[in-house]
Amino acid sequence: MRAASERVAPADAETGGSILDAPPLNGSKGHTTRHRLSREVRVFVAACVVYGAMVLLFTLISLFTAPKGSQTGTFRPVATIPSHELLLVLLGLGLGLAISAVRWKPDLTLLVLVPALVVLTDLDHLPSYFGLAQPIRPAHSIIFIVCTVALMATVIRRKDVELASLSAFFAHLSIDTGVFPPFSPVSFHYYDLGEFRAAFLLAAFVFAVAAGLAVRHDRHGAVV
């Protein structure tokens, strides 16, 4: 008989290991539920930290790489911030509910994660908040979301979280108006993407549905 420490848990065998532990092999039901809960909290925190840190990193890089002429970012009128953020949260919650609807079961982690990431995207306004000159929306960029999802795929290794992050990003772009630098921090050529807002909303919804389907598949693979 092999010692417990030598056993390879199914989830680790499946995923090759990640920051997430496999559930205990012979734990009680209560123990397993607690383990899953703490694991879900860790997934939520890890996803917010990765996403938020990447927003700040892109913002910081942009302060050095953006030409002076493009550093015209301004903070939106303070009175309009609460209603704008509320709209972002509501759309994020709607997409989180769509994920649960696809799963046919509430998924609290993604229900809270999607609106959190939708709002965290606006951390790239931080220099303006402190009165510093900065480029407009440096993290509202295709390069940002590709790098962030790649980092999540390396660190968190949950397809549903990666797809939920894509959904949150495109949901944010579907609500923002004005100009964006889609290739920040490489280029700070600004584009008005207003005509793509409906397409961004559709993309957000499609990624939410995909996140719901991904959870089901992962559960079969004993990842959670």
Ligand SMILES: [Zn+2]
């Ligand atoms: Zn924004």
